[in-house]
Amino acid sequence: MAGKTLFDKIWDSHVVKSVNDGPDVLYIDRHFIHEVTSPQAFAGIEQRGRTVSRPSQTIATADHNVPTKDQHLPIKDALSRKQVEKLTENCERHGVDLYGLNHPYQGIVHVIGPELGITRPGITIVCGDSHTSTHGAFGAIAFGIGTSEVEQVLATQCILQPKPKKMRITVDGELADGVEAKDLILYIISRLSMSGGNGYFVEYAGSAIRSLSMEGRMTVCNMSIEMGARGGMIAPDEITFDYLEGKEFMARGTEFEQLKKQWLALHTDPDAVFDKEVTFDAADISPMITYGTNPGMGVKIDEPIPAETNFADVSERNTFSKSLQYMGLEASERLLGKPVDYVFIGSCTNARIEDLRAVAKIVEGRRKSDSIRAYIVPGSKQVEKQAMEEGLDQIFAASGFELRQPGCSACLGMNEDKVPKGAYCVSTSNRNFEGRQGPGSRTFLASPQTAAATALTGVITDIRSLN
């Protein structure tokens, strides 16, 4: 019998029952919830006269809709306030732990899970948010779900889910200077397209992946959904264990050592078979930037936007033209040197301490361009605290950057942090869809380094050329 993939090992050990010609009943170990996709699920179980079946396995925070300034004051927007209050009420009524506004553990749900040691190898994790794939960096099966599915998990701790196919993406070699995890994943998506992963669960492998820090691995897994994949994962190793050791909710001492032994078995067997295999050479990867309105529309930062003739298929050419029209860009245009208006450093993709440190290193002792409005939004209260302890807030302030309070912020423009109509933003977030950062906003996705360099010069800048 052929060996098993990492994905199979975890999935198969969580199947309560397989429905004939239907989905599997999958047991969920950890369930993260937030204010936007949970209220209707709580209402649903209450209508059925149920309570949350395993409250200790659900963890809540407020992130999508919260202001990133003056968090100690009542939320000004009435609808946002109501949604956050509803979350508080629901959690109290059902005995769910909530790390709400002003709690020292509050933050973007995909940042706090790992930093608190709730996320760990070998488990199943779901959340009503597509970037739940982030947690796969620890060798867990983690994916985003809809609100009806949130309701299923609240009621039964299980979910009905068809088993996806498996893809392995191997990246071998060394990443060049100036190339980060964000560039690596933007490069992969640009090669596979925004729908290239549809129907698959991805395992990332290879020496370039193995050499990434946990935070870099999270950035990679986070954007798996941007190629349509159900999720992405990386086998746990010493880097994973070192990250988890000592985290708030992680076992300690001999119990932790015991867990490590179990986790070492979590890898793909050498003879396991994937439905699809893709390989890349790390040396081919450069700092990346997107030019269009989906994350697959990316280029190396020093390359021009493709020409129309690159798209043989009529409908693809139409999509390309429509995107460029929205972005106010021309085919074959170079992006380097293009003036932008906003820089957003934040989101579940790139708002961890390493991201903030990378930005601080670039901007220290320099001033941001006067033409740029720059937001830095830490991923969590803990990231914010750490940044302050390291004096990064001082560096940011001296350079003219605004360090705000934790939340999803301008990644999706649900709160007041929006990019205005027609304005350009270099953003470290994950989506450049039309209007994503506010109605009419135009987004260039890039790494924190590229975003920082651009903030200094006011124009799209190759970090490798910054003096």
Place this chain on the structure above:
Amino acid sequence: MEKFSHITSTIVPIKVENVDTDQIIPARFLKATTRDGFGENLFRDWRFHPDGSKKEDFILNDDQIAGQVLVAGKNFGSGSSREHAAWAIADYGFRVVVSSFFADIFKNNALNNGVLPVQVSQEFLNELFASFEQDHATEVTVNLEQQEIENKATGSKEQFEINTYKKYCLTNGYDDIDYLMSLETEIKAFEETIDYL
């Protein structure tokens, strides 16, 4: 959940690929705490100017065009997992979405709300768009029992896939949660075997 068996309806085509859930329902309209009323903001920024006036050239604003079947370019529903996208489509009055390709999460969300995603070949889709161009009154019939869609204008038929379980749920109006709650004993027994949490 409302039952689904078959439907014959005119279509509303949106000839755009990669329609993401941010277009279907922008994030700023996700602040509600109930499932109702999302249809009002379906395709909000394609449908309305910032001042709230209608964009006359968008198909949903054409009084002559209506139907219960939305037809869109490939890779429909990509991006965010927001079920609000499926709620908005259902609330607006669509029962079927036809495309040559659906994003995974959207497909699940649609099925959980009695909206049937019908995946067809690119050829069938193109022909359907063309039929509509010729005659806005073009109809399709979608038969869940037969797993078949027919372009009434040309007589072209195509089979579509849906797993037996989901078909049973839609046909009978059952929710997944009803089924899961019936498995309480199995779930408890499974939990007894867990030693890693």
